[in-house]
Amino acid sequence: MAAPAERGRVSRLTRLLESENLLAATLLTPGVVILVLFIAYPFVMALWFSLTSIRVGDPGEFVGLANFTKAWNDTIFQTAFKNTVFYTFWATIFKLALGMWLALLLNRSFRFKRIIRASMLLPFIIPTVLSAFAWRWMFDPTFSVMNWVLFHSGLITDRLPFLSDGDWAMWCAVLVNTWRGMPFFAITLLAGLQTISPDLHEAAALDGANAWHRFWHVTWPLLIPVTLVVVVFSVIQTFSDFQLIYVLTGGGPANSTHLIATYAYQIGVASGLLGEGAALSLFMFPVLFAVVWVQLRFMKRMEGA
Amino acid sequence: MANVTIRNLNKNYENGFHAVKDVNLEIRDKEFMVLVGPSGCGKTTTLRMVAGLEEITSGEILIGSDVVNDLPPMDRNIAMVFQNYALYPHKSVYQNMAFGLQMRKYPKDEIEKRVREAADILGIGPLLERKPRQLSGGQRQRVAVGRAIVRHPEVFLFDEPLSNLDAQLRVQMRVELKRLHERLETTAIYVTHDQVEAMTLGDRVVVMKDGWVQQVGEPLELYGKPANKFVAGFIGSPAMNFVDVMISDAGGALWADAAGLRLKVPPHMVERVRAHAGERVTLGVRPEALHLANGSDQPDYSFATAVDVVEPLGNEILVNFRAGGAPMVARVDPAVRVKARQGIRVALDPERVHFFDEKSGAAI
Numbered sequence: 001m002a003a004p005a006e007r008g009r010v011s012r013l014t015r016l017l018e019s020e021n022l023l024a025a026t027l028l029t030p031g032v033v034i035l036v037l038f039i040a041y042p043f044v045m046a047l048w049f050s051l052t053s054i055r056v057g058d059p060g061e062f063v064g065l066a067n068f069t070k071a072w073n074d075t076i077f078q079t080a081f082k083n084t085v086f087y088t089f090w091a092t093i094f095k096l097a098l099g100m101w102l103a104l105l106l107n108r109s110f111r112f113k114r115i116i117r118a119s120m121l122l123p124f125i126i127p128t129v130l131s132a133f134a135w136r137w138m139f140d141p142t143f144s145v146m147n148w149v150l151f152h153s154g155l156i157t158d159r160l161p162f163l164s165d166g167d168w169a170m171w172c173a174v175l176v177n178t179w180r181g182m183p184f185f186a187i188t189l190l191a192g193l194q195t196i197s198p199d200l201h202e203a204a205a206l207d208g209a210n211a212w213h214r215f216w217h218v219t220w221p222l223l224i225p226v227t228l229v230v231v232v233f234s235v236i237q238t239f240s241d242f243q244l245i246y247v248l249t250g251g252g253p254a255n256s257t258h259l260i261a262t263y264a265y266q267i268g269v270a271s272g273l274l275g276e277g278a279a280l281s282l283f284m285f286p287v288l289f290a291v292v293w294v295q296l297r298f299m300k301r302m303e304g305a
Numbered sequence: 306m307a308n309v310t311i312r313n314l315n316k317n318y319e320n321g322f323h324a325v326k327d328v329n330l331e332i333r334d335k336e337f338m339v340l341v342g343p344s345g346c347g348k349t350t351t352l353r354m355v356a357g358l359e360e361i362t363s364g365e366i367l368i369g370s371d372v373v374n375d376l377p378p379m380d381r382n383i384a385m386v387f388q389n390y391a392l393y394p395h396k397s398v399y400q401n402m403a404f405g406l407q408m409r410k411y412p413k414d415e416i417e418k419r420v421r422e423a424a425d426i427l428g429i430g431p432l433l434e435r436k437p438r439q440l441s442g443g444q445r446q447r448v449a450v451g452r453a454i455v456r457h458p459e460v461f462l463f464d465e466p467l468s469n470l471d472a473q474l475r476v477q478m479r480v481e482l483k484r485l486h487e488r489l490e491t492t493a494i495y496v497t498h499d500q501v502e503a504m505t506l507g508d509r510v511v512v513m514k515d516g517w518v519q520q521v522g523e524p525l526e527l528y529g530k531p532a533n534k535f536v537a538g539f540i541g542s543p544a545m546n547f548v549d550v551m552i553s554d555a556g557g558a559l560w561a562d563a564a565g566l567r568l569k570v571p572p573h574m575v576e577r578v579r580a581h582a583g584e585r586v587t588l589g590v591r592p593e594a595l596h597l598a599n600g601s602d603q604p605d606y607s608f609a610t611a612v613d614v615v616e617p618l619g620n621e622i623l624v625n626f627r628a629g630g631a632p633m634v635a636r637v638d639p640a641v642r643v644k645a646r647q648g649i650r651v652a653l654d655p656e657r658v659h660f661f662d663e664k665s666g667a668a669i
Binding site: 199200203204209210217218221 | 356357358377378379383384385387388389391392393394395404405408409452456
């Protein structure tokens, strides 16, 4: 006679799930566990590490802000910080400008519209490590296809030092990041563009606005919220970028292209100085926090207006 | 001074759809011309070609005496009110109305003067600082009209401007638009699918179907003398009743016969209908040309039937029944009392009977 017992159990389970508090707890637990385990715990650990002299094989001791002051006075870190700002600033500017241009083009009606729009996303969906390797090959001092083309078309007589000169290498990184991130801008902005009713453009055309005026007075103001979201998203991603530089230059030549993330990795993991590495990586936090805060403020104002 | 002339206008879309076919219209200066028809009839495409928003496949459009085919919208001196208003959501009411003048580099005080003036006419003065989303549908509609009138254009174009409003507001705005037109005395082209709007607003009305102009005329002309079966059925509500009948010549008179129905062709129609003797034609009679027969009605113009459904509307009663194999409606005096399934005799006004060619649908 298992049936009544079975029924009793089922109804008890049902009754338990009827309780909103219990149901909420049940549904939230997996998410909370993941957040705590993989985000909160590492973050707190990093905070703690950054205040100690921990290194691989040595728990170290509490050293206060010594790691931070050391990093602050470290010329390589200063370069890495400047590089990160430079890299983020220019890459974002280019991604926004080119992404906007691309989005405006893709928003027109043309043959094979869907296929072309979808294929725009290719650079974005290829794993960064793979595409960065391909780019490194194209920038290679000996085998660079670009040098070959430029040389054989008579445009240059000396090889260009793509990755062997610090300034060149930084711009190359910006180029590759732009190439990789532009489709995301384009597709997101395109989605934004498609929410703008064509009637508005027609009304503006009748109102005497030329193409530029229509963009400036109609399209752009209506795209600002979307733009803001993708810019913030991109700034966060770019500012904390690691893979691209790691593969493309490894921070070289002579530590001239390190970003905060790659330098923190080199110190913390490659050199085993976990405490110093943690302190270095935490320098990203206030900047990213400020970016998000500004965005949230701005969004609130837009909604209120 | 602007009349609009449309000559042999055609629109072929790339997908092969022929939306507008050989349209010829002469819209007089200060006239309120309404284009009406079911969706897909080409009325909006025609309007958009006048606006310059749609390329002209062939034919000519003249505003005043100038061919405007190749002029961009902004150089045509027209203003348009869109179905969904198309107000700039990020601009205030004032900025929405001022934008067209700013783009045309009007001095600031002139813009201010014109916007205030338009706002006064439309009663939206207190709303000038608001954003479109803070306005009701009717207010947005007024702003959209305001944006058009500040420009003092030669021609107003309206693309179903009332269709997004609720029924009550639509009636109110209809009256306001008519008043506005009488005040501004500007040529207007107005597109709608609502025949009541067309009849009440238009000085003249163009009925379109499948890209063709079916008939152009004053509202009462369309109502009283429809050129074909389509116009007859489209104008008027409830729609005209149609019955397929056979014309026969018997005893010196012409008769229209259908199952259970034998009506004499009225004397004034005989001459025209005679050519169709022995053929099938469509007889049309409006619900208001039907009444319940009394002693004074001639049997030649009445028939027996049974009530199907009664719709009492207060000011009138619609009596539904079948005759000659077709459903029919009579609009009768509200004092009449009839019930479903009751046998009745219905008489028609012989002066108001229409005949249409069965194949072409053209009025006989």
